[in-house]
Amino acid sequence: xxxxxxxxxxxxxxxxxxxxxxxxxxxxxxxxxxxxxxxxxxxxxxxxxxxxxxxxxxxxxxxxxxxxxxxxxxxxxxxxxxxxxxxxxxxxxxxxxxxxxxxxxxxxxxxxxxxxxxxxxxxxxxxxxxxxxxxxxxxxxxxxxxxxxxxxxxxxxxxxxxxxxxxxxxxxxxxxxxxxxxxxxxxxxxxxxxxxxxxxxxxxxxxxxxxxxxxxxxxxxxxxxxxxxxxxxxxxxxxxxxxxxxxxxxxxxxxxxxxxxxxxxxxxxxxxxxxxxxxxxxxxxxxxxxxxxxxxxxxxxxxxxxxxxxxxxxxxxxxxxxxxxxxxxxxxxxxxxxxxxxxxxxxxxxxxxxxxxxxxxxxxxxxxxxxxxxxxxxxxxxxxxxxxxxxxxxxxxxxxxxxxxxxxxxxxxxxxxxxxxxxxxxxxxxxxxxxxxxxxxxxxxxxxxxxxxxxxxxxxxxxxxxxxxxxxxxxxxxxxxxxxxxxxxxxxxxxxxxxxxxxxxxxxxxxxxx
Numbered sequence: 119x120x121x122x123x124x125x126x127x128x129x130x131x132x133x134x135x136x137x138x139x140x141x142x143x144x145x146x147x148x149x150x151x152x153x154x155x156x157x158x159x160x161x162x163x164x165x166x167x168x169x170x171x172x173x174x175x176x177x178x179x180x181x182x183x184x185x186x187x188x189x190x191x192x193x194x195x196x197x198x199x200x201x202x203x204x205x206x207x208x209x210x211x212x213x214x215x216x217x218x219x220x221x222x223x224x225x226x227x228x229x230x231x232x233x234x235x236x237x238x239x240x241x242x243x244x245x246x247x248x249x250x251x252x253x254x255x256x257x258x259x260x261x262x263x264x265x266x267x268x269x270x271x272x273x274x275x276x277x278x279x280x281x282x283x284x285x286x287x288x289x290x291x292x293x294x295x296x297x298x299x300x301x302x303x304x305x306x307x308x309x310x311x312x313x314x315x316x317x318x319x320x321x322x323x324x325x326x327x328x329x330x331x332x333x334x335x336x337x338x339x340x341x342x343x344x345x346x347x348x349x350x351x352x353x354x355x356x357x358x359x360x361x362x363x364x365x366x367x368x369x370x371x372x373x374x375x376x377x378x379x380x381x382x383x384x385x386x387x388x389x390x391x392x393x394x395x396x397x398x399x400x401x402x403x404x405x406x407x408x409x410x411x412x413x414x415x416x417x418x419x420x421x422x423x424x425x426x427x428x429x430x431x432x433x434x435x436x437x438x439x440x441x442x443x444x445x446x447x448x449x450x451x452x453x454x455x456x457x458x459x460x461x462x463x464x465x466x467x468x469x470x471x472x473x474x475x476x477x478x479x480x481x482x483x484x485x486x487x488x489x490x491x492x493x494x495x496x497x498x499x500x501x502x503x504x505x506x507x508x509x510x511x512x513x514x515x516x517x518x519x520x521x522x523x524x525x526x527x528x529x530x531x532x533x534x535x536x537x538x539x540x541x542x543x544x545x546x547x548x549x550x551x552x553x554x555x556x557x558x559x560x561x562x563x564x565x566x567x568x569x570x571x572x573x574x575x576x577x578x579x580x581x582x583x584x585x586x587x588x589x590x591x592x593x594x595x596x597x598x599x600x601x602x603x604x605x606x607x608x609x610x611x612x613x614x615x616x617x618x619x620x621x622x623x624x625x626x627x628x629x630x631x632x
């Protein structure tokens with residue numbers, strides 16, 4: 119039975135909801151409204167980086183902190199006068215203390231999470247932990263009550279540090295006040311902490327390394343930024359005795375662009391090689407799977423371009439976390455996390471046999487989809503100005519303001535606000551650079567897109583196809599229509615294996631979209 123008055127208990131329940139809410143979803147707003155009541159101020163439901171005023175302070179957070187500081191000691195005193203506090207009372211009090219500890223030490227967590235040029239600066243003791251631990255004992259040692267929170271303070275400290283890092287990377291790199299951008303930030307947060315942060319803190323934090331994250335979306339939509347936010351926000355244990363973290367999160371992200379490398383080099387980059395394994399292998403080399411620490415991440419960009427033979431080797435890594443270097447028989451273990459990205463139609467790639475189904479189903483347990491720039495602008499045209507400020511600040515630094523004005527004026531005058539930005543954020547960034555340098559941006563003029571059938575008939579009329587190419591194109595067309603290798607083979611009176619070999623994935627994607 120609860121020993122808390124209804125008002126205090128309702129406050130603690132609202133605080134508990136707030137403490138575990140996704141900060142980029144409206145559930146955070148609803149929880150703040152419950153906590154503050156009439157004191158709640160409607161400042162908008164979308165939490166996004168304010169590039170025009172980065173020092174903006176959320177009044178609801180300030181008021182919530184004030185209430186927390188007043189209510190938690192009052193509840194502690196009430197609990198100390200009773201020996202019959204229920205487990206639910208103590209759980210709610212624990213949740214309130216966790217949020218209070220995070221808010222009290224937020225500035226220190228921010229400084230600790232901020233990236234630095236020299237990672238060695240953080241190799242020493244974390245000084246803020248001493249103050250954190252004093253507050254922990256002050257709040258959890260309740261006179262007259264034989265109770266201690268079931269969680270270790272060093273683990274909670276590591277979780278709170280992770281929360282701040284995740285917020286920093288998500289908030290600072292995924293910009294835009296559109297609903298689609300907000301959903302993207304919320305999706306990244308779930309990828310890091312799952313949808314249940316309490317369950318994550320109590321056990322899943324140690325299991326998420328086994329979950330591969332797949333980022334999909336059109337080219338130029340910031341898939342690597344999303345991957346970096348996930349990879350650099352991983353849980354890192356804290357050693358209370360040494361007052362140090364097990365790793366520096368700023369040096370554990372290893373990105374490989376697979377489309378820019380031949381298959382032989384990809385294999386060596388991923389798995390490493392032994393001396394003499396192939397021509398040019400003059401010494402042993404460690405691959406990124408071996409270099410990556412248990413708290414690091416290997417990012418595989420354009421994973422849809424992988425050769426099927428390498429897919430098999432990588433599938434083994436995802437299933438057993440073991441691999442062999444090229445030219446070696448000794449087994450090695452991969453201890454980190456894999457994040458992959460692609461802009462390809464994976465369903466079409468599987469149909470054509472270019473992508474193994476078992477490999478795909480090892481990738482798809484956690485999928486994040488990045489929206490196009492056109493989607494964001496259709497929902498909120500003001501996002502254009504936000505992105506221009508963000509990009510110009512990165513491109514030009516202190517001289518960003520005039521460049522933003524010039525670029526925005528040029529876009530409105532020459533492209534119009536309805537321009538679809540086929541190159542997405544990447545094209546917008548090049549537009550900013552071009553206007554900064556030349557005062558204008560020369561976009562690619564695009565002819566009317568032709569259908570794949572028109573292209574095929576034109577090539578046939580011009581006699582531009584070899585017999586092999588004609589058979590491959592026709593097999594692909596019939597397979598796109600039937601969706602079945604067996605039915606396609608029956609119609610064409612060919613062997614099923616011949617049809618599978620003849621299907622061209624690039625044309626299959628075009629026929630499927632037509």
